Amino acid sequence: MSESIFSLKDKFILITGASSGIGRQCAITFSEYGARVALFGRDQNRLEETLGMMKQPSDHVICSVDLLEYKQIADAVKVVVNKQGLIDGVVNCAGISTTLPLNAISPGKMEDFFRVNVIGAVNLTRNALKQAHFSVNGGSIVFISSVMGVTGESGKALYSMTKGALISAVRSMAVELATRRIRVNAISPGVVDTPMSKHAVYSKDESSINRIKSLHPLGLGQPADVANASLFLISDAARWITGTNLIVDGGYSTK
Numbered sequence: 695m696s697e698s699i700f701s702l703k704d705k706f707i708l709i710t711g712a713s714s715g716i717g718r719q720c721a722i723t724f725s726e727y728g729a730r731v732a733l734f735g736r737d738q739n740r741l742e743e744t745l746g747m748m749k750q751p752s753d754h755v756i757c758s759v760d761l762l763e764y765k766q767i768a769d770a771v772k773v774v775v776n777k778q779g780l781i782d783g784v785v786n787c788a789g790i791s792t793t794l795p796l797n798a799i800s801p802g803k804m805e806d807f808f809r810v811n812v813i814g815a816v817n818l819t820r821n822a823l824k825q826a827h828f829s830v831n832g833g834s835i836v837f838i839s840s841v842m843g844v845t846g847e848s849g850k851a852l853y854s855m856t857k858g859a860l861i862s863a864v865r866s867m868a869v870e871l872a873t874r875r876i877r878v879n880a881i882s883p884g885v886v887d888t889p890m891s892k893h894a895v896y897s898k899d900e901s902s903i904n905r906i907k908s909l910h911p912l913g914l915g916q917p918a919d920v921a922n923a924s925l926f927l928i929s930d931a932a933r934w935i936t937g938t939n940l941i942v943d944g945g946y947s948t949k
Contacts, residue, residue, distance in 0.1 A: 699931045703728035705833075706778050707928060708771075708822055710761060710788040710815070713740035715888035716838060717787030718747070719917035720924050725749040727925060732774040734818070735788070736760050761788055761814030771821045782833040783928045784822050786815040789838065789856075791890055793849040804852060811856035816863060823876070832875025834928045837864055838920065839880040841943045857882070861939045868937030877936035879927045884943030886915040911945035919944075 697703065707724055711717030713735035721731050725748040735741050738758040745751050755777055759770045775781060789811045794803070819835055822828060842850050843857030861880050868878040885891055885906055891914075907914055923942045926932050941947055 698727075700925060700929045701728055702925070702929060705782040705928075706730045706732070706780065707783040707785065708732040708734060708774065708781055708818075709785045710734040710818060711838075712744050712787070713737045714744075715787070715890055716883070716886060716917045716920045716924075717785070718744045719921040720785050720787060721745075721754075722747050722749075723918065723921040723925055724928070725754065727929075730754060730778055732757055732778065734759060734761070734770070761818055762809055764817055767814075767818050768821050771818070771824075771827055775827045780829045781822050781827055782829050782831075783835065784819055785836045785838070785924050785928065786819065787838045788814065791840075791853050794852055795849055796851055799852050804855075807852055807856050808859070811853075812859050812863075815860065819867075823871070828874075828876070833877070834932070835867070835871075835876065835878045836924050836927050837861075837878075837880045838924075839864075839882045839939065841882045841884045841941060841947050843880075843882055844939065844941070845947050864939065865937045872936060877927075877932065879932070879936060880939040881920060881923050881927070882939055882941045882943065883915055883920045884910050884946035886917060886920060888917060909946055909949060910943065911948070913944055915942065915944055 702724055707729045709717055709721050712721045712733035721733050721744050724731055731754045733741050733744055734757045741756045755774050757770045759766050837860045839860045840857040842854040843861045864878050864880045920942055923940055
């Protein structure tokens with residue numbers, strides 16, 4: 695039997711937010727499909743927990759770093775490339791979420807969210823894409839956005855504006871990087887059962903969570919649902935897909 699078109703064998707993938715949730719599951723799934731992975735996150739202990747769940751732990755590398763420490767990110771990318779070789783793909787999972795009415799949003803809060811959800815992700819990607827760091831054969835970049843980047847919901851203006859910015863940036867990056875055979879795509883999940891969602895406002899009482907569940911015809915998502923979509927976009931199975939926003943939301947946006 696020929697090797698699966700979804701195989702990541704011999705590929706080196708950098709994943710942010712790898713200490714929990716979607717990022718953790720991406721790391722686990724990618725290792726099962728043969729990738730070597732650099733796990734980026736702030737919490738060394740939780741990164742080590744993720745590593746322990748992965749296939750062939752010795753094949754991967756942990757990098758405990760804050761995405762907002764821009765100089766440290768540049769150095770960290772150099773270190774992992776020196777250890778593992780040129781990068782074939784990046785999955786940007788790190789991010790923060792909140793529910794706030796418009797009158798509670800301050801300029802400082804907006805700046806904080808853009809730094810984490812947009813600037814941190816794009817800056818890391820920028821460093822990964824340097825000629826000295828990225829494969830000459832091309833590769834794939836994935837940004838985990840949100841269905842809130844394309845739909846509206848009360849109290850989600852702050853979160854939505856950052857996730858919408860990622861979707862817009864993906865389109866331009868896809869055009870710019872096509873000559874290097876580097877594909878750039880976004881994934882927009884609905885509500886996924888992760889530690890982040892468990893701390894959300896809508897998870898505080900049963901009636902609120904039931905309302906959120908009712909908005910997803912297929913129910914709430916699991917991290918594996920998004921990890922599998924990421925695997926597809928990173929793999930050669932998606933070799934002719936770039937500049938897209940793949941919505942993985944259990945039907946939320948159809949309503």
